[in-house]
Amino acid sequence: MADTPPVAPGLRAAGVTVELGGTPIVRDIDVSVNGGEFVGVVGPNGCGKSTLLKALYKVVTPTGGTIRLGDLDVRRARPAVVARHLAVISQFQEAGFNLTVRDMAALGRTPHLGLLEPHGAHDRRVVARALRAVGLDEDAERDIQTLSGGELQRLALARSLAQEPGFLILDEPTNHLDVRHQLQVLDIVRGLGIGVLAALHDLHLAARYCDTVYVLDHGRVVAAGAPRRVLTPALIREVYHVDCETFTDPRGNLAFAYACPAPAPAPAPAPAPASPRGDA
Numbered sequence: 001m002a003d004t005p006p007v008a009p010g011l012r013a014a015g016v017t018v019e020l021g022g023t024p025i026v027r028d029i030d031v032s033v034n035g036g037e038f039v040g041v042v043g044p045n046g047c048g049k050s051t052l053l054k055a056l057y058k059v060v061t062p063t064g065g066t067i068r069l070g071d072l073d074v075r076r077a078r079p080a081v082v083a084r085h086l087a088v089i090s091q092f093q094e095a096g097f098n099l100t101v102r103d104m105a106a107l108g109r110t111p112h113l114g115l116l117e118p119h120g121a122h123d124r125r126v127v128a129r130a131l132r133a134v135g136l137d138e139d140a141e142r143d144i145q146t147l148s149g150g151e152l153q154r155l156a157l158a159r160s161l162a163q164e165p166g167f168l169i170l171d172e173p174t175n176h177l178d179v180r181h182q183l184q185v186l187d188i189v190r191g192l193g194i195g196v197l198a199a200l201h202d203l204h205l206a207a208r209y210c211d212t213v214y215v216l217d218h219g220r221v222v223a224a225g226a227p228r229r230v231l232t233p234a235l236i237r238e239v240y241h242v243d244c245e246t247f248t249d250p251r252g253n254l255a256f257a258y259a260c261p262a263p264a265p266a267p268a269p270a271p272a273p274a275s276p277r278g279d280a
């Protein structure tokens with residue numbers, strides 16, 4: 001009988017609170033992502049999206065809360081153990097070393113290998129498949145220093161795919177990407193069939209790809225649920241301070257038309273002080 005594939009683990013975070021430099025940045029947040037679900041975190045600049053994600057993937061230490069990935073207690077587990085289950089694509093991709101594209105993608109295998117254990121045939125196959133998936137297979141021997149920002153972003157995805165994670169956290173995965181590659185990357189991610197938590201700025205992409213969105217403002221969740229239910233003109237006005245109309249585009253996706261609110265009319269000029277002589 002064929003083995004049943006392992007069930008992708010879900011993420012359950014409760015009461016996550018983060019203070020940085022004595023300032024509360026993330027305040028008592030609950031997040032739940034089922035295995036196979038694509039969940040977005042949206043909100044204005046500085047609302048705490050990256051800090052929340054960093055707390056979930058152990059780069060920032062929360063001051064409170066619990067974080068579980070399947071049966072794993074993320075806060076107590078060693079980072080190397082967490083990395084076997086969780087891949088992360090962070091906001092800024094830097095090509096700091098002279099590695100080839102293939103070598104960089106192959107780093108995704110590290111959590112699965114023992115110290116100094118060489119890559120086997122399976123590892124090489126996984127890496128080749130990951131590079132093919134993001135359209136970088138023909139660039140495998142290039143030095144990563146020569147890649148564009150968008151190519152580096154796709155390489156970061158290839159490295160994460162090579163990691164064969166059970167869960168994926170993405171911080172602005174479409175940074176630097178043109179329209180086609182935005183869709184390509186998010187299609188690949190959604191097609192993985194694992195739990196995904198992604199901070200997204202583009203509400204069109206959030207509405208198109210997410211099963212659920214969490215809307216953050218000033219470090220708190222102010223709304224959560226299916227995009228059509230949550231991303232209303234009223235909520236967008238309240239959180240982003242723009243005028244907004246929503247509509248369904250010709251492809252059936254929820255879409256948004258924004259405008260900055262008209263500036264408040266200038267106050268009327270103060271009346272000129274009365275002349276001491278009383279003439280006009």
Ligand SMILES: Nc1ncnc2c1ncn2[C@@H]1O[C@H](COP(=O)(O)OP(=O)(O)OP(=O)(O)O)[C@@H](O)[C@H]1O
Nearest residue numbers: 020021023025043044045046047048049050051052
């Ligand atoms: N190490 C730190 N010390 C103090 N404040 C910090 C630190 N890191 C981030 N912050 C502040 O925390 C707030 C939230 O930052 P965060 O990067 O989580 O926001 P964000 O929602 O991801 O923003 P953006 O959309 O601009 O990427 C910001 O006001 C930021 O200046």
